[in-house]
Amino acid sequence: MHAEFAVIGGVGFSLEGLADTIDTPYGSVKVWFTRSRGRRVVFIPRHGENHIPPHRVNYRALLWAAKSAGASRVISVNTVGTMSYHPRGSFFIPCDFVEFTKTRPNTFYEDKAVHVDMSQPYCPEIRSALAGAASSLEQEVFEGVYACAEGPHLESPAQIRMMRSFGDVVGMTGYPEVVLAKELALCYASLCIVTNPACGMSAESLSFSEIEEQMKARGQAAKDIIARAIEKLPVERACSCQSVLPQASF
Numbered sequence: 001m002h003a004e005f006a007v008i009g010g011v012g013f014s015l016e017g018l019a020d021t022i023d024t025p026y027g028s029v030k031v032w033f034t035r036s037r038g039r040r041v042v043f044i045p046r047h048g049e050n051h052i053p054p055h056r057v058n059y060r061a062l063l064w065a066a067k068s069a070g071a072s073r074v075i076s077v078n079t080v081g082t083m084s085y086h087p088r089g090s091f092f093i094p095c096d097f098v099e100f101t102k103t104r105p106n107t108f109y110e111d112k113a114v115h116v117d118m119s120q121p122y123c124p125e126i127r128s129a130l131a132g133a134a135s136s137l138e139q140e141v142f143e144g145v146y147a148c149a150e151g152p153h154l155e156s157p158a159q160i161r162m163m164r165s166f167g168d169v170v171g172m173t174g175y176p177e178v179v180l181a182k183e184l185a186l187c188y189a190s191l192c193i194v195t196n197p198a199c200g201m202s203a204e205s206l207s208f209s210e211i212e213e214q215m216k217a218r219g220q221a222a223k224d225i226i227a228r229a230i231e232k233l234p235v236e237r238a239c240s241c242q243s244v245l246p247q248a249s250f
Contacts (some may be wrong), residue, residue, distance in 0.1 A: 001033045003042035005230055006066035006074045006186075010173055011051075012215035013077045013222065015043035022068050031069065036057055037231035042069040046173060053152035054172035055103055057137050057153035063180040064108075072237060073126060073187040075226055076177055078146075080169035081198035083160060089218050091134050091225065092192040093127055094146035098166045099175040101150045106176035108183050114248045116182040125239045126229065128190035133228035139221055144168030146190070148175035154208075157200030170198050187241040191225060193218045 009013060012152050017034030032043040033057035044062050052058075066074050080092055107114070127143075147167030155163070155170060163170055174190055181188035195214035197204070 001042075002070040003040045004071060004073065005031060005036070005039060005041045006044055006069060006071035007041055007226060008044045008046050008062055008066070008074060008076045008177065008214070010046050010077050011079055012212055013038060013203070014045065015041065017043060022065040024061045024064040024068065026064060027058050029058075029061050029065040029071060031065060033069075036227045039188060039230050042066065042071055043228065055101070055151050057173065059117070059176050059180055060105055061157060063177065063184055067184045067186060072188070072242070073123070073233065074181055074189040075126060075130070075229070076174070076188065076220055077194045077226075078125040078171050078173050078190050079211055080146070080171040080192040081192050081193045081196050082169050083147070083164045083198045083201060084144065085197070085201070086169070086194045087140060087195060088196065090140035090142060090194045091222070092169050092194055093110050093143050094122055094174065094190050094192065095127065095143050097121055097146045097148060097174060097178060100163070101148060101151070101175055105178055106107065106179055114183065116179070116244050116248050118179070118182065120240070121178050121182070121240050122189045123187035123239050125233060125237065126187055127230035129163070129226060129233050130189060130191050133175065133225045133232065137224055139225060146174045146192070148172065154232040155199050160198045160200050169194065178186065182241070182244055185242045185245050187237060187239060191222060193222060211235050
């Protein structure tokens with residue numbers, strides 16, 4: 001089967017379709033092929049059936065599966081905690097990132113140096129389409145810097161105080177997806193759902209159930225935004241994402 005778009009979904013997010021398995025050099029990935037507003041889409045669940053923790057997700061297999069399915073554009077759905085007082089349930093579209101991960105394979109090139117340009121980490125065409133779709137649906141949407149933590153534990157107040165000087169929201173799954181997509185010359189952007197204040201940003205303690213509940217509550221709105229963005233994106237890519245690899249240093 002062939003898809004134009006890949007949607008990588010996180011906690012509590014799914015798209016129904018025809019199930020299939022894609023074999024990659026990094027392992028097999030279960031996917032679902034579907035359509036959105038007449039466009040062909042492959043849905044890839046990030047955590048699998050057993051909810052693999054963020055630091056053990058096979059990110060290379062996910063992005064390779066997206067490419068193998070024929071997708072040239074990838075939309076990632078992530079949950080984040082806000083470090084900038086964004087309202088719960090609002091949406092956040094990263095324009096840049098910092099990462100504090102430790103153990104994740106973050107390149108397809110283990111035997112030679114490939115330095116992809118990250119001056120524009122997220123595809124401007126997809127970002128613009130997502131922001132426009134959210135606004136047209138009267139959804140609160142913000143932009144800024146995504147900080148990726150290693151997990152799987154939630155961050156401490158001291159970690160959040162440090163990360164606040166670097167980013168606006170914090171999550172555990174945005175990296176290395178964004179870098180791996182660049183290495184495959186895929187257009188990539190993320191639609192984040194703000195599920196909670198980051199640790200220390202409010203007097204409340206944090207729990208995974210709160211994150212999961214907020215994701216379920218806002219899941220349909222996320223699907224609507226993605227569907228409208230997919231509908232508006234042109235068939236031909238006009239961004240520079242596809243030309244990053246030839247400019248990389250080997």
